Amino acid sequence: MMKQLQVCALTLLAAIAVSVSGCSYCGAPGREAAAPEGEFSIAELKAALRGERWEDRLAAVGQMKTRDDIPSGERIEILAEALAHEVTIQDPLRAEGSYLSATDIVRVHLTRDLGELGRDARETLRESLDQASGEARDRLILALGHAGDQSVSAEILKLLEGSENVAIRMEAARVLGLLDYREAIEALERALEDPAVVSAQGHLRSYTIYPVREQAAGALLRLGVQVGRNDQGELEIEGRNE
């Protein structure tokens, strides 16, 4: 069941990845695949990554992911610069229907895309890490985790336990699961009681979510720990109270 769940989640992520150039998942009759959009020059991309509108920054991040004409190392450098800029932005605007702010979502995309690129150019990603500080450094560590670099597992565990940034703790929990870092199980179990809570308005209704607990539960499931919800809807380790 757990393995099946992992595969399914990966399937949906893959669908999201391909949806930039066409949806292979939805396939509604009569709808065509999305048309390729105009591509920017590198200079234009860099400018867009520093744009005032989050929509422009997010679009540029999305385009970088598919720009195979630019070497992975160069793309990492550009995205690392963009990340360093992004973490300086103070904008509380919450993205449509989301419980995260728009800039948090751009940061998540930057982190995961850097990790994706880092699979082929891990050294470049490490070099970027050496030059970074603060949240940018934290996210580059997480990106290395997304790239499968086990050597940063302990640092990511520290982020889960010590970062004051909810979005960092959330992503750290997730990456620890992806890295299959079993030493993190206890910390992840503790994270099921992380106090961070967000009330948000979705397209359907308002809802409350504990972001760190959610990702900690997902990581535990990947690590083979059975997690469930009690009658109050709270996440808990299954069988612990039996």
Next chain:
Amino acid sequence: MGFLSLRRMGLLLLIVLVPRSGSPEILAQDEVNVVHGRIRYREVGPSAVPGGVMSLLEGAAAPVYIARLQNLLTLLLELPQTQDISGMKEAGEWMNKGIPVNLAEMLPISSHYWAELEFDLEGDGANFKLASGRLRWGAKRSGNLSYNGAQMNEAFSGQGTYVLDPAKDKIELRFDVFSEPPSQQLLISLRHPLPLNGESSWSGPENIFKISMDAKEGIMSLAGEALGKPLTSVGFPSPLMINDTPFDWGIDLAQSGRHRLNGIEVWRTISDSEATLDYDLYYECGAAWEEPKEGLMTFDEGDTGTLEVSSYLNVTPFDFGSDLGWTMPEIDGSRRTLDPGDPNGWWFVDSRFEGLPADNNAFGEKELMAEFQTLGDQCKDPPKKELRFLYSREAMNNPDGDVPNWFYYWKQTRAGQGHAAAMEYDPNCTNSEDRQVLGHYNGYVDPALARTIYICNLGNVDFTGSNMLTSRTFEGIDLFGRIVLHEWTHLENYWDWWGEGGYRAASDRDDDDIPDDREAGYGLSPILQDTLGLGYVDSEYPAYLQDNTWVIGSADKEDWANPGKQSGE
């Protein structure tokens, strides 16, 4: 030398005189070109039309003619020092210097001659001569004089047409477009028969004599009696033929000066008639759009929604504007008024549309046309004017009146995806600095609303929005299409997942609105609210993936908003 000869001599002197002043440099070109022309000539005065017995009175004015001819000859000798004689008016003024006589006031004769010419000139680009043409003319003369029991009367009139003969009739045009300012000479000297009809009579006191002159088609004969005896009794032939062919009559004028393709000139002739020349020269007969300059026509933002379109054509020659027929665009569902009410025969039309139509398809591209009706074979019609009728995007002057125009019309398009009846505009969506809402679906909150989707004011985000998962950006009607698709996916999912029974929290442990037993089908966890960790509850992911399939540009051709995809802005 009779007075007709004096008159003719004066006219010829004038046309010799005028072109000598300011004579333009002639620049010949190799190419043969055609200049078309229209002239209206009118002369009103005692000697504008030849007459009968009362012409004797004009003979009495011969000293005046002679004095004026002398002035002209003097002027001719003084040239080229005198440079200000550029037309008939200046020449006439010079001619009359020192001769304060107005024959038109003195002679009891009135006459009116008019001629309309249409002609083609051929030339090398600078020198043009008559190639062909046609003249319509009309003439009328009347007079009445009584003195000491004697009586003089006459009344003649006629009209006709005449085909210009390039071998003897002269219309010449010379251009110097390179001079500063560009200059031209226009010379006209032509003659045509003047077949008048009418009669003239002169009777002495107590009918001591009586003379009559009859004109039939220009042939004049004289008959009479003296002391009660016919003139034939004293040897006169009966009738006495004055002339056996009609008089030749016509136009002699010259103009020299600034290059002008049309104009009106008024002057006094040697016999104090008032002459008017109205000429129009053109290379090509046709019409060109002056207005509207742009093709985009947008209803205003007022409550009624009005649109005014001014159409104006530059017609060459100007008079031909009366031959234009119009095809004016209409907008079904909008009241159109035209000024003038029947625009045919006018070179301008103002259209006013009141009220926006109910149907989006009533907007869009329409043709404005004007065509020459009877002159179509010789005049070039203006090209069809492509107009694009638009509405103001954010105004609320559509027939509904309570929703913005973009919502009212876009839902009718492909972007509405056939869901117009199930779609409502929500002006109260909570958008603020920290929250952005573009649409919503309320079936989970109230099952009574489970068949309706809500679209928020997209103006709050400047009609630009991104899919947060795929980072694609959507603008204008594409954003609308994306939001409709997103919310409609929620609606479809609701009915697919929960059906008539509605949402049941017991079947949704993670509170993400997807039934636990359906989550795996989407690759999602039944116990995680945000399986992917991207910032949304799981029920949003299928909707975001679906709305990303909206094909950008697929509704562009139906977007008549301004600004919008068809407005170019």
